[in-house]
């Protein structure tokens with residue numbers, strides 16, 4: 001039996017959003033039965049609360065109606081786009097991984113009925129309650145792909161100007177200082193209508209990209225080890241910011257304080273591993289700024305060793321150390337001081353001639369050095385039993401590296 | 406800041422033996438309650454849910470408890486014009502639901518009742534020049550989709566229709582320094598993604614790309630003092646991750662590296678004695694998803710009251726023996 005309260009609740013929800021289009025958080029209120037004369041929707045300072053009983057009734061109604069329309073059920077065949085959009089909103093708020101509902105929104109974007117900025121704002125709202133909703137992040141990547149395509153085509157339209165194509169000038173044009181842009185301030189394009197379309201597109205793209213980093217940070221804060229939030233952030237860096245050097249460096253800096261206070265968040269530390277790997281790939285450009293990747297990695301190693309000392313017993317920190325050690329082992333075989341120790345009696349020419357052999361010896365030396373450092377220094381310092389176990393695992397891991405070298 | 410390991414303690418009164426029949430009852434009754442809020446909320450997973458439930462039943466030898474023709478009729482209705490399957494009627498096609506659909510049809514030996522040419526054509530159309538796969542026409546890329554595509558085609562005996570070399574190349578590009586895999590190049594290692602990548606490489610016959618010792622070590626470190634396995638560092642143990650890690654270890658020939666008895670104890674403790682079914686952790690709510698992976702895990706660990714499970718496709722081994730699918734193991 002269809003619940004007659006469904007359409008009413010749906011209309012009420014739509015009115016709530018009409019009253020306040022800037023709702024930025026919402027939640028379900030643990031009210032299981034309706035109370036006479038009281039609306040199940042509570043709106044206060046851009047926060048929306050919906051009573052649990054109403055969510056149940058509402059979900060059945062909107063899901064049946066939206067999917068009925070989608071499957072061309074003759075009873076609900078004709079629904080105007082505004083209602084379709086509202087149905088997807090109601091459904092996704094409480095069922096965020098309903099991918100078909102997100103696809104309906106994609107179609108509405110394609111037909112020009114829904115604008116990308118509004119949809120990004122809606123997704124951010126969904127993430128405030130469901131910070132690890134995979135489909136919400138998937139939809140956002142699609143929206144960003146649309147923005148990218150727009151920029152590309154509008155820049156081609158305007159005489160092949162490349163202003164909007166991040167591939168070409170992301171390094172110079174995107175300053176992460178702009179990351180402090182107020183997140184609620186929506187792009188005011190009214191005054192800019194006369195501006196060259198491609199420049200405008202590029203400006204909007206940058207703005208949204210910067211806001212997106214904040215969206216990721218907030219989702220990471222709300223749910224720890226948030227795989228989707230961090231892999232989305234990586235995607236944005238790769239696809240929208242073209243892994244520009246400036247961005248990579250500022251992200252290293254930006255996330256350090258966060259990582260120091262989230263020492264169990266492996267996803268957050270993996271993000272730093274990603275940044276370091278990308279920085280290494282750009283070592284030539286990096287050297288123009290008189291930074292060497294080696295410097296960055298050594299600094300990071302000091303940072304993580306410091307954290308391990310301050311907070312013993314965290315697997316994440318030990319894993320980060322593994323990454324850094326592996327990184328040093330494989331990317332800086334000709335590091336200054338170790339070069340000398342590998343030189344033995346024969347000097348550098350031999351080192352080059354017997355490349356493979358010397359490299360092997362060099363790696364073995366580094367591993368032995370690391371083993372000694374954890375065995376003596378850290379063993380004395382590690383107080384907890386669990387940290388001792390983690391240390392033991394690290395030692396074992398180093399030993400397996402030794403046998404495979 | 407806690408310095409102890411993130412883990413659970415198994416309650417002393419937790420189940421210690423397998424409640425085989427209860428699980429069959431649980432799955433059957435789960436399929437019966439329909440006009441429920443829960444049912445609406447899980448509709449986007451309907452096809453996957455049916456695969457979990459039906460495979461659970463098949464593993465305990467009670468597939469006959471479900472109505473075969475009703476199930477097949479539902480699956481047929483979910484095949485879209487493009488060839489792919491949706492999670493439910495009126496929803497959109499996706500590779501995730503398409504693999505579940507093909508698995509269900511294989512369980513019932515009814516693959517021929519759908520348009521397999523259309524499925525193959527659609528899957529082919531989702532492969533990109535870098536070898537990766539879109540999950541559907543909207544363009545999301547994930548190593549899970551590489552597994553789904555290859556597994557579907559293997560089940561249909563049409564693996565040669567895609568560019569396997571390129572598909573392998575993409576999956577290998579998602580390998581990290583620890584030997585494990587993420588969802589895309591540069592992404593964090595994750596047990597679920599490891600299972601998909603290792604399974605994909607097994608079906609493609611390219612397991613030599615895997616550093617089995619390194620990956621095996623990372624996978625083994627997922628075992629916690631309670632015996633359960635987690636999916637990533639500093640996460641809680643979970644029955645579903647126990648399966649993904651276990652199956653991956655089996656494929657790369659390192660199953661003996663973990664403490665089997667402790668893991669069996671953990672999985673058994675996740676059963677609900679009253680309702681049947683398995684939960685993610687002892688004492689939590691049971692669901693068909695964890696029920697399948699609980700049963701499959703026990704099977705891989707050598708429990709002979711459950712039918713032998715295939716570690717790559719998570720289906721009864723006896724069924725796949727009849728097919729010509731090649732599985733590579735290290």
Ligand SMILES: [Zn+2]
Pocket residue numbers: 643644645646685695
């Ligand atoms: Zn689970």
